[in-house]
Amino acid sequence: MIFQIDFQAGKPVYLQLADQIRLAAASGRLQPGEALPALRPLSEELRVNRNTIAKAYSELEAQGIVENIQGKGCFVKAGRSPFSAPVRKGMLAGEIDAAIVMAHHLQVDREPFLELVRERLDHFAGQLNSAQNGH
């Protein structure tokens, strides 16, 4: 598992980390039950304070994506999302709206946009399949 932190990005370091782990878990590169890197080694590797890594892991734990166990480590969870259906739909709609607004701004119309969405969905489906077969 390789992480890439951009200290110039303005985006908080702990969110960059959390996003990358969330992506890895979603795409199957991190399998359920797999352990994340320990706090101390990772903090040295990334030249980041240990508390910052811990904050990223806590963020993911609050979202039900990983589980932190004292004295053992941090593990990817398999379980379902703990949020209710309307809340899930609202969270997702917010992310989708961000993409739609950017499409408007970039003068990408409805059909090319939907085509790109399908393309990215296929891309992720392919990643997931190869991750499962390679496991």
Place this chain on the structure above:
Amino acid sequence: MIFQIDFQAGKPVYLQLADQIRLAAASGRLQPGEALPALRPLSEELRVNRNTIAKAYSELEAQGIVENIQGKGCFVKAGRSPFSAPVRKGMLAGEIDAAIVMAHHLQVDREPFLELVRERLDHFAGQLNSAQNGH
């Protein structure tokens, strides 16, 4: 010109405003050369500090979307999006991927996801139509 600010959204107010103006300019709701509302009236209408409005306008000027002219006001610039097609597709793919990753963690499958995307596209299309008719 109507703006909608959500103080509970977590997103900075000046960014909410800038995003809405950017969208309006990109979709033709605001025509090139058209003036943006003056700072003071808008700050009273939205019950927001004048500095916050000014910050939104500065943000847009830095992005080349509007032009701030001392003592006259803030005007929408002409000129299309300066990004090439592949660059635009790449930017958009990043936003779309974020939504897809979240959908995966929220256990929303391909078809319900695409349905929600179409729903949000319709939602925005409706907003734009009613805004243009009221123009």
Place this chain on the structure above:
Amino acid sequence: MIFQIDFQAGKPVYLQLADQIRLAAASGRLQPGEALPALRPLSEELRVNRNTIAKAYSELEAQGIVENIQGKGCFVKAGRSPFSAPVRKGMLAGEIDAAIVMAHHLQVDREPFLELVRERLDHFAGQLNSAQNGH
């Protein structure tokens, strides 16, 4: 709003604080929309680091009980719980089990236990009523 921190309790300070605020919000002493104390003044009053207060507020935000807004403060939310019904039931069952196990240990039988539960429910209902009438 008065808070009481016990540094000898073993229980983390940030959880003591979060529990007291959760209790105040549940019993109506803190009304929806009401602001919590600012980080800096409260940290001086309680002789606790500002980050510790911030952690308590973040904990409550993750649970959907309050909302932190940059530059404005921390406010009690009115909205519904963001968790799905089975997750809510599971969380609640865990709390109830803790009470039942203690009742077993304290040799309190089923009927006296249920009586005490009803007594505490009445107690809270009374608090809520007086808080709403006094508001």
Place this chain on the structure above:
Amino acid sequence: MIFQIDFQAGKPVYLQLADQIRLAAASGRLQPGEALPALRPLSEELRVNRNTIAKAYSELEAQGIVENIQGKGCFVKAGRSPFSAPVRKGMLAGEIDAAIVMAHHLQVDREPFLELVRERLDHFAGQLNSAQNGH
């Protein structure tokens, strides 16, 4: 004697074990004078470090529930709960209040809450019965 450890629960393993023994002793499942399982076999059965089992037994000894005798083992002590009725009621009320506060935030009303309490009581009663019959 059967124990159930949940490594994903967030609750420390030694406390899970101590709570289960405390419950068993309080409910008569473990009789006064009876020996607790030896450290080594139990640590292998539960796939837990021996130190963790030892810590659980120490915890119980500190609470006056068992007696650790060097070289012989760990035995359940006689003696009822040493707390007076009002103290016991107060301790229990604290636990019950925690559940009621959570129920309020999770939007669970009085009747469904009482129903869930009865359900959990039945659940525990069933566990105790099957354990005693299997004895």
Place this chain on the structure above:
DNA sequence: GTGGTCTAGACCACA
């Protein structure tokens, strides 16, 4: 003024 992020370093709880 508000809260958010990050660092450096300490001590504790757990396995």
Place this chain on the structure above:
DNA sequence: GTGGTCTAGACCACG
């Protein structure tokens, strides 16, 4: 060894 908590103090983003 693991993660959890807390402190002290710095700088940034926001209104």
